[in-house]
Amino acid sequence: MNMFATTGGVVELWVTKTDTYTSTKSGEIFASVQAISPIPETARGNAKGFEISEYNVEPTLLDSIVFEGAPVLCKFASVVRPTQDRFGRTTNTQVLTELLAVGKEASAPAPAARPAQPQPQAQRPTQPQASDKPAAEKPSDSSKS
Numbered sequence: 001m002n003m004f005a006t007t008g009g010v011v012e013l014w015v016t017k018t019d020t021y022t023s024t025k026s027g028e029i030f031a032s033v034q035a036i037s038p039i040p041e042t043a044r045g046n047a048k049g050f051e052i053s054e055y056n057v058e059p060t061l062l063d064s065i066v067f068e069g070a071p072v073l074c075k076f077a078s079v080v081r082p083t084q085d086r087f088g089r090t091t092n093t094q095v096l097t098e099l100l101a102v103g104k105e106a107s108a109p110a111p112a113a114r115p116a117q118p119q120p121q122a123q124r125p126t127q128p129q130a131s132d133k134p135a136a137e138k139p140s141d142s143s144k145s
Helices: 059-064 111-115 120-145
Strands: 006-022 030-037 048-058 072-083 090-102
Touching: 006 048, 006 059, 006 090, 030 059, 048 059, 048 072, 059 090
Parallel strands: 048 090
Antiparallel strands: 006 030, 006 072, 030 048, 072 090
16 A cells, blocks of 8 residues: 555445456556446535546455446445556545445445434334224224213
């Protein structure tokens, strides 16, 4: 790892394409993933929604991404470091360095982070059932009178 790399973070992406390029001069392998990313709220203009973005990735990670007829949800660890593109230009770039989860496993922590949403949904069906029972008792009460 480059000594000038800075800490990045965790990135969750819907990967739509993987690609590699081997430099004929150095033999170095460059790898990238293309993914659907949300447009940041601070983006210039009034753009909203999603965009297709390309990220540099460690070439060894591509074997773990298997498409089954649809984009794949992947969670990556990333770091910002100087990288050289295929034309020889060096820039500080976000590089995906570790594949933390693929597919349903990548989204599993998200519901745990939002436990308040599933709980009210689970409680709602029990409450109408409780209200159904008194409604069922009311006609039987009126028939007894």
